[in-house]
Amino acid sequence: DIQMTQSPSSLSASVGDRVTITCRASQSISSYLNWYQQKPGKAPELLIYAASSLQSGVPSRFSGSGSGTDFTLTISSLQPEDFATYYCQQSYTAPLTFGGGTKVEIK
Amino acid sequence: VQLVESGGGLVQPGGSLRLSCIASGFDFSRFWMSWVRQAPGKGLEWVANIKEDGSEKKYVDSVKGRFTISRDNAKKSLYVQMNSLRVEDTAVYYCARVGHQEVFGYNWFDPWGQGVLVTVSS
Numbered sequence: 001d002i003q004m005t006q007s008p009s010s011l012s013a014s015v016g017d018r019v020t021i022t023c024r025a026s027q028s029i030s031s032y033l034n035w036y037q038q039k040p041g042k043a044p045e046l047l048i049y050a051a052s053s054l055q056s057g058v059p060s061r062f063s064g065s066g067s068g069t070d071f072t073l074t075i076s077s078l079q080p081e082d083f084a085t086y087y088c089q090q091s092y093t094a095p096l097t098f099g100g101g102t103k104v105e106i107k
Numbered sequence: 108v109q110l111v112e113s114g115g116g117l118v119q120p121g122g123s124l125r126l127s128c129i130a131s132g133f134d135f136s137r138f139w140m141s142w143v144r145q146a147p148g149k150g151l152e153w154v155a156n157i158k159e160d161g162s163e164k165k166y167v168d169s170v171k172g173r174f175t176i177s178r179d180n181a182k183k184s185l186y187v188q189m190n191s192l193r194v195e196d197t198a199v200y201y202c203a204r205v206g207h208q209e210v211f212g213y214n215w216f217d218p219w220g221q222g223v224l225v226t227v228s229s
Contacts, residue, residue: 034215036151043201044151046217050208055217087151091214094165096141096153 002026002090006099012107019075021102023088028068032092035064035073038101039084047086048073078104108132108218110202115223122192122227128185128202128220136160136180139205141216142187144198144225152198155187156205170196192227199224 003026013019023033031051036044046055048064051071061076075082083106088099114126126142142154155176156165164176175188185202200223203216 031211032213036216038151043219043222044216045219046206046215049206049215049217050211050213053213089151089153089216094156095167096156098151098153101150 001095002029002092002097004088004090004097004099006086006088006102008102009100010103010105012105013078014107015078015080017078017107019078019082019104021073021086021088021104023066023071023073023099025069025071025090025092029090029092031067032090033064033066033071034089034091035062036087036089037082037084038087044087075104108204110204110218110220112200112202112220112223115200115225117226117228118192119229120192120194120227123188123190124192124225126187126189126200126202126223126225130183130185130204133204135178135183139207139214140176140178140185141203141205142176142185143201143203143216143219144196145201145222146195146198149198154200157185189225192225194227197225197227 005024007022033051035048038044052064063074065072085101085103109131112128141156157176173191177186202220206217207214
């Protein structure tokens, strides 16, 4: 199985900060990498697919990059509504696997 | 586009439960569908996928032989039959559509249903 490792597991940031979350795959997954945002008590929502493609309706302050084993989700200017948990997920092969999550909290 | 799950509840270890998911707002028969679960306070875990016509199914190892995913395209419905339930199956179960890009085969979960809680406890 492909293991997905996110770092950090949590971070504290202020509104307006630039935030970077990293996801590493245990083997190469090309660009088969997705990012989701989950707020407490809610279902996850897709932010980025195929490593760098922004899902329709998602603000442009979110961006994704990387290929192979190392990937990054960047929020260019953190907004109050961005405080949530973020998950990466590989879609290269079954079993489809998620990272452990990164909780973004208010500083 | 909407997905609505139902069928959750409290069940004893070793028991069974069937979850349902009704889709609306898109051509259900043209998409793979999935179940994804989340144990209380934990991360996300993919459970199972089913092809558009139901001819192909995939499962995470921990549920193989116990869970069965199925669909009824005429009813725009997705199901998972869960047998021999264990305490560790306790989770919110989400139904999700598998979006895909034809050229390179990229795929993703979008949208997700609101989720339904399954509690396995004596």
